[in-house]
Amino acid sequence: MSTELQTQSQTELQSQDPQIASWAAPPVDIYENADGFMILAELPGVNKQDVSLEFEDEELRLKATRPIEADGPLHALRRAFSLHGVDGERLSAELKDGLLTIQAPKLARLKARSIPLA
Amino acid sequence: MLTQIATPFSSPLQWMLSVERQMDQLFGGADKTDPRTSLKAEEGGYSLRAELPGVPEDAVKISVEDGVLTVEASRELSTPEGYELRHRERGALSLTRRLRLPAEVDPEGIKASLKDGLLTIKLPEREKPAPKQISVQIN
Numbered sequence: 411m412s413t414e415l416q417t418q419s420q421t422e423l424q425s426q427d428p429q430i431a432s433w434a435a436p437p438v439d440i441y442e443n444a445d446g447f448m449i450l451a452e453l454p455g456v457n458k459q460d461v462s463l464e465f466e467d468e469e470l471r472l473k474a475t476r477p478i479e480a481d482g483p484l485h486a487l488r489r490a491f492s493l494h495g496v497d498g499e500r501l502s503a504e505l506k507d508g509l510l511t512i513q514a515p516k517l518a519r520l521k522a523r524s525i526p527l528a
Numbered sequence: 529m530l531t532q533i534a535t536p537f538s539s540p541l542q543w544m545l546s547v548e549r550q551m552d553q554l555f556g557g558a559d560k561t562d563p564r565t566s567l568k569a570e571e572g573g574y575s576l577r578a579e580l581p582g583v584p585e586d587a588v589k590i591s592v593e594d595g596v597l598t599v600e601a602s603r604e605l606s607t608p609e610g611y612e613l614r615h616r617e618r619g620a621l622s623l624t625r626r627l628r629l630p631a632e633v634d635p636e637g638i639k640a641s642l643k644d645g646l647l648t649i650k651l652p653e654r655e656k657p658a659p660k661q662i663s664v665q666i667n
Contacts, residue, residue, distance in 0.1 A: 439613070441608060456644060508645015
């Protein structure tokens with residue numbers, strides 16, 4: 411598993427949404443166990459409906475926006491992760507107190523298992 | 529001769545800049561592209577904002593005493609049961625900060641709220657007393 415920051419220029423972001431005035435990569439923590447990964451991302455001041463998670467070609471893309479001022483221009487939060495052997499169908503996420511928790515279970519075929527001797 | 533009255537800050541603007549600097553040091557938001565803290569003058573007072581993602585309400589304490597605003601917040605980071613840490617960027621928080629309020633802020637009217645990891649403290653101005661006219665008798 412590796413993490414990489416999707417590098418997008420201000421211009422690119424603004425072409426997606428002209429309301430975006432600034433952007434940053436939110437700090438993340440990543441944990442792993444035998445069943446999958448858990449990613450924590452800081453999204454203070456972000457509403458649930460302004461978060462999107464897309465998973466394609468083993469890449470998880472996190473996009474969020476929040477107003478800098480009430481009803482004003484937007485601050486964008488962007489991050490991308492390479493997640494190998496993850497079951498995209500079973501990804502889930504929860505937003506609480508400005509902290510996003512993403513659960514990314516591993517594909518069953520990649521999970522380590524012990525094989526009993528016959 | 530004009531005598532200047534000594535105040536900790538000569539203007540509200542100077543006070544605001546000083547608070548912003550302190551809050552930036554405190555919450556680690558020196559990078560201006562990432563608006564982690566802000567202090568704004570608004571209709572009838574000031575609004576102070578700080579990002580505290582992952583900090584529950586009971587971990588934040590705000591008090592005012594003798595014209596000093598005290599903000600305390602803490603957040604502990606621990607690896608969840610059964611997991612191993614692979615990558616860490618978030619930091620633990622433990623802070624206590626005291627800010628001297630300018631005279632025009634009404635300590636009784638200060639209100640704070642924590643929503644979606646965003647702390648907002650409203651610092652309203654005192655209502656100004658109506659100017660009093662004194663007539664001086666000249667003999």
